[in-house]
Amino acid sequence: MPYMIELEGLTKHYGDKVAVDHLTFTVRPGMVTGFLGPNGAGKSTTMRMMLDLDNPTSGTVRIDGKHYRQLKDPLTYIGALLEAKAVHGGRSAANHLLCLAQSNGIPRGRVGEVLDTVGLSTVAKKRSKGFSLGMSQRLGIAAALLGDPQVLLFDEPVNGLDPEGIHWIRNLMKNLAAQGRTVFVSSHLMSEMALTAEHLIVIGQGRLMADTSMKDFIHQNSRSYVRMRSPQREKLLDLLHDEGIDAVAVGNGSLEIDGVPADRLGELAARHQLVLHELSPQQASLEDAFMQLTAESVEYHAHDGEPVPAQAGARPPGEPQPAGARPGEPQPTGWGADWQKKRS
Numbered sequence: 001m002p003y004m005i006e007l008e009g010l011t012k013h014y015g016d017k018v019a020v021d022h023l024t025f026t027v028r029p030g031m032v033t034g035f036l037g038p039n040g041a042g043k044s045t046t047m048r049m050m051l052d053l054d055n056p057t058s059g060t061v062r063i064d065g066k067h068y069r070q071l072k073d074p075l076t077y078i079g080a081l082l083e084a085k086a087v088h089g090g091r092s093a094a095n096h097l098l099c100l101a102q103s104n105g106i107p108r109g110r111v112g113e114v115l116d117t118v119g120l121s122t123v124a125k126k127r128s129k130g131f132s133l134g135m136s137q138r139l140g141i142a143a144a145l146l147g148d149p150q151v152l153l154f155d156e157p158v159n160g161l162d163p164e165g166i167h168w169i170r171n172l173m174k175n176l177a178a179q180g181r182t183v184f185v186s187s188h189l190m191s192e193m194a195l196t197a198e199h200l201i202v203i204g205q206g207r208l209m210a211d212t213s214m215k216d217f218i219h220q221n222s223r224s225y226v227r228m229r230s231p232q233r234e235k236l237l238d239l240l241h242d243e244g245i246d247a248v249a250v251g252n253g254s255l256e257i258d259g260v261p262a263d264r265l266g267e268l269a270a271r272h273q274l275v276l277h278e279l280s281p282q283q284a285s286l287e288d289a290f291m292q293l294t295a296e297s298v299e300y301h302a303h304d305g306e307p308v309p310a311q312a313g314a315r316p317p318g319e320p321q322p323a324g325a326r327p328g329e330p331q332p333t334g335w336g337a338d339w340q341k342k343r344s
């Protein structure tokens, strides 16, 4: 199959820190693949290695069967949005794209086309320094689309966007996939992935936790159950036991029952004249399932209001983070900037 991204044993160490740990998976064309993991799981590091912006400690990434360095005019194979504020702020939007086009053998006519696609035509001559986060995000996407690549990477593209911007990016990614392209998008929000991705790769502390279709993930993880609460809890437990119904006692005196409809449980209690204070069908959220899957691998856990490292050797949150390590802070790095640095 063409235009796959194939990772084999991909590993990255930063000193003692294992950021990416023997990742092996394949990203396929024609669908949006979500790359999900809690903060610090190694998503950005993995994407940077896909783009040859960071060298793996071991393992390989292949794009369309080749190493990134073997791709002729790489921007025509793979486009990426890594960090929205990565643009040289003094240049106009059009100029920024023109520079990228010229150094990559891309016809200059593409600049107008992609500005149009992302809705920035009217501000093409404006300096990107004054751009809002949403506009910068759109400009970053224009750069990613410039070479009309078959493979697209988006690192947390909805971060900080308003609902209209989020809606726009979701649709764009789905449309790109519907055109047969390979679309790989990272997020730390399961709810976001559930709306966009058809396939899911989940990582925690650099390790692969799940490689599954979204449909299967939802099927396996959206547990529905009934919560019951009664002042006659012991009698209720005995009754359920006699009926062969398993109940799990949880905090605040509630019982959780899987696989039995709420109306049957209500009728049963009524027949035995048991008072119920609660009888409510529940649906475990996908976010809960994701948190459970990665719970052991979260780098920092909240603890009595104080974040503490979950892992020996993890960097305490108060300490300065290395460049490129923390998301959410605009850094003078990213796809455009790094790419230019690397090639210059």
Ligand SMILES: Nc1ncnc2c1ncn2[C@@H]1O[C@H](COP(=O)(O)OP(=O)(O)OP(=O)(O)O)[C@@H](O)[C@H]1O
Pocket: 014, 017, 018, 019, 037, 038, 039, 040, 041, 042, 043, 044, 045, 046, 188, 299, 322, 323, 324, 325, 326, 327
């Ligand atoms: N240049 C670096 N030097 C040292 N450690 C780094 C560096 N870059 C990343 N790390 C560490 O590697 C781990 C993975 O970081 P990475 O940014 O890839 O995670 P992420 O999944 O993208 O997180 P987020 O969702 O917070 O963006 C983190 O513990 C991070 O602190």
